[in-house]
Amino acid sequence: MxxxxxxxxxxxxxxxxxxxxxxxxxxxxxxxxxxxxQTDGKAIRSLLEQPWFWRSAWLSVFTATITTLVAMLVGIPTAYALSRFRFRGRAAAQVLLDSVLVVPASTVGLVLMVAFQYPPVLALQDALGFRVVHSVASIVLAQLVLALAFGIQAWRAAFDSLNPRYEHVARSLGGSRLRTFFTVTIPLAKSGILAGIVLAWTRALAEFGAVLLLSGTFRMRDAAQFSGLSRWLGISNADVLSVGMWMEIEGGRTERGVALAFTLVLVAGLSVYLLHRLGDSRRSWVHS
Amino acid sequence: MIQIHDLSLDLDEFHLRHVNLTVAEGEYLVLLGPTGAGKTVLLECIVGLHRRHSGTIAVDGVDVTRLYPEERNIGYVPQDYALFPNMTVAKNLAYGLRARRAPPDEVAAKVRAMLAKLDIEGLSARHPATLSGGEKQRVALGRALLTEPHVLLLDEPLAALDENTRCELAAGLREIQRSVRGTFVHVCHNLEEALEVADRVAVIDDGGIVQVGTPEEILYRPACLFVAEFTRTRNLLPGRAEAGGPGAMVTLAAGAVLPSAVPAAGPIVASLRPERIRLLATGGGPVEGELGGTIVRVNPRPSHVEVEVNIGSRLVLHLGHGEASSLPSVGQPVRLQVDPKDVRLHPPPRSRATNAEGGGQANRGEAS
CATH class of the missing domain: 1.20.5 (Single alpha-helices involved in coiled-coils or other helix-helix interfaces)
Structure with missing residues (x-):
């Protein structure tokens, strides 16, 4: 040619x-x-004047943060074990965990609801005097399943990309596996771990389908239905922002719904920006 | 001291087969072999990174086979050194002592002493990313030596360096080994590097140790064709051996006859190092081990002169520059002499696999 x-x-x-x-x-x-x-200053002002909006924003941030903390506590060790241990069924376990990422979130919510309505599980809840489905705490549960799946994937990638020789040397020097984990693995995988945390938090904050199906809505409920703790925390009679947005649209208040959507887009944009910054800093120092 | 007994391991890409190896106290042993032979895997077994191998490993008389790496007290310097990039040089050096919960002032004193010993005091506050290859190597050595390990394992410690620094640092390694009187095991695939530093060399091929011996033994008495090839024995001559002479007489494919001190019979490949062939003065009386031929090619090199002689088969010899000055010109007849002890006989390549496993010959170096 x-x-x-x-x-x-x-x-x-x-x-x-x-x-x-x-x-x-x-x-x-x-x-x-x-x-x-689709929105304007008036709609945004009207949104900001709603007391439930502030309770919703606070509820969203509060539940997403609790979710992220629990996800870190469970997910970081899980991801590390998945990355380091070789065992029969490891591939199947990874498929199981990753499939949560591609299942519709509403399906996750439905599955959770069914699981907690299962008679023996229901009996156990009654014995403890607490029903999970449609409780405020179930918001965290719904978010957690998804945040965990996203977090584990990011954290596992962070651990996988770490050259195992650092850990080998640390152990040959007499560091226990635990000490090695905290002094070598975590610091070297730091930016990847932070990225996973941001991802889990953002995922939790944005969750809609799973929360709606498992927890339902709260804004219209009778105040007496909420525990003293929820009222004290200021999260009673409120829905997470994504559910709030859906309720505004359903109720025909489109401008306010779109204003709410805009809030969510803003938070998501900031998180993604943060993720990219973390990605850049990771590139600069892993291969030193 | 390390004693490895009948160690076998099957990984996806690498495997080890019935490895038996003893490294004496204070010895510098080099594990030499081509890429993929299993050298690094063997080293990692000693460190304790592979737990599903059969056989046993004992260090200083203690069976460590079932111990975790952190329980073995073995110094390990992996490829590329794996200095912790998040810590300064001083913190890297202190890692082992701090893991052992040594008191802080003791740690500081020992780190200072090690920095001085390796002549890298100026680097103590630097991060690994800012160090040169040689500096990284010193830090990695210091980090491994600070905990006074039973043995020190080095995985290709000179591979990442250019040729000039390689020679310099090889000598440096030997010096450090002598000064700490340590037992060192050094993995490499480079023959010169192995000969430079080793007390003994263990040649490993396809997951098995095929010969253990001093550099001289490896060079002049290769236990099998693989070792002869790997040590660049240029003359590998197929022929047929019959009992006779000092051990056997070998009739080469083209009719020339070589005497060998190795008793053998049947088809063989004779190996003969080019620098072990002597040039005889013309016109003298017949000599034992004499060969006649004509000069085909003369090729001067910086350290020697390479001469190709046709004795029926092609023979390559290396002569000193002085000796080569009396050489007849190309096409002229020439008289050569070989020592039957330098003519080693090996089963031909087709049966190489069985030869590599032949315990008697392969372990000859071990006894010495």
């Missing part, structure tokens, strides 16, 4: 790539911009 034909092929391909990239970027930008266009 002649040199000029080669050149024109390359050029045409590059032009096509630019075109596709441009369309995708423009489309995404338009999506976010249109959410701004």
């Amino acid at each position: 002649s040199s000029s034909r080669l050149r024109s092929r390359t050029r045409r391909f590059e032009r096509a790539l630019w075109l596709v990239l441009g369309l995708v970027i423009a489309g995404s930008a338009w999506l976010f911009a249109s959410s701004l266009g």
